[in-house]
Amino acid sequence: xxxxxxxxxxxxxxxxxxxxxxxxxxxxxxxxxxxxxxxxxxxxxxxxxxxxxxxxxxxxxxxxxxxxxxxxxxxxxxxxxxxxxxxxxxxxxxxxxxxxxxxxxxxxxxxxxxxxxxxxxxxxxxxxxxxxxxxxxxxxxxxx
Numbered sequence: 001x002x003x004x005x006x007x008x009x010x011x012x013x014x015x016x017x018x019x020x021x022x023x024x025x026x027x028x029x030x031x032x033x034x035x036x037x038x039x040x041x042x043x044x045x046x047x048x049x050x051x052x053x054x055x056x057x058x059x060x061x062x063x064x065x066x067x068x069x070x071x072x073x074x075x076x077x078x079x080x081x082x083x084x085x086x087x088x089x090x091x092x093x094x095x096x097x098x099x100x101x102x103x104x105x106x107x108x109x110x111x112x113x114x115x116x117x118x119x120x121x122x123x124x125x126x127x128x129x130x131x132x133x134x135x136x137x138x139x140x141x142x143x144x
Contacts, residue, residue: 022094022096023091023094025135026091026094026099026101026128026135027089027091027101028135029055029128029134029135029136029137030089030099030101030103030126030128030135030137031086031089031103032055033052033055033056033126033128033137033140034084034086034089034103034105034122034124034126035084035085035086035105036048036051036052036055036084037052037084037124037140038082038084038085038086038105038106038107038122039082039083039084039107040075040080040081040082041075041080041081041082042075042076042078042079042080042081043081045071045072045075045076046072049064049068049071049072052064053065053068055136055137056136056137056138057129057131057136057137057138058129058136058138058139059138059139060137060138060139060140061136061138078111078112078113079110079111079112080109080110080111081109081110081111082107082108082109082120083107083108083109084105084106084107085105085106085107086103086104086105087104087105087106088103088104089101089102089103089104090102092125096130097129097130098127098128098129098130099127099128099129099135100125100126100127100128101125101126101128102123102124102125102126102143103122103123103124103125103126104121104122104123104124105121105122105124106119106120106121106122107119107120107122108120122142123142123143123144124140124141124142124143125139125140125141125142125143126139126140127139127140
């Protein structure tokens with residue numbers, strides 16, 4: 001009986017570690033995605049937009065990619081710089097293949113209209129999917 005209990009406890013510990021590791025991977029991916037999404041600089045927008053796309057998939061990737069040319073002109077014309085910072089991230093739901101995460105982020109935005117900058121606060125809902133061994137953002141919504 002003791003052996004059975006020891007094996008059961010060992011399996012529970014392994015499962016808990018796997019769940020915690022998945023949780024940490026989801027939060028790290030969501031934080032990075034939100035940071036990439038809120039940190040864009042007209043001086044190297046191609047690189048910044050590629051960072052967003054590297055962590056994206058599905059409809060979000062398609063929509064962002066489709067808008068990249070227009071956004072490149074817009075941020076260059078306005079000399080826009082957005083420096084993002086993620087404050088909090090929490091998992092709403094998750095399983096082995098998908099997750100929904102709420103993220104609180106701020107950014108300082110400067111451009112030709114606001115050369116001294118202004119603070120912007122974002123409440124983002126990110127949907128992520130596990131593909132190719134990575135958590136990728138499949139949808140971003142502004143909430144609250």
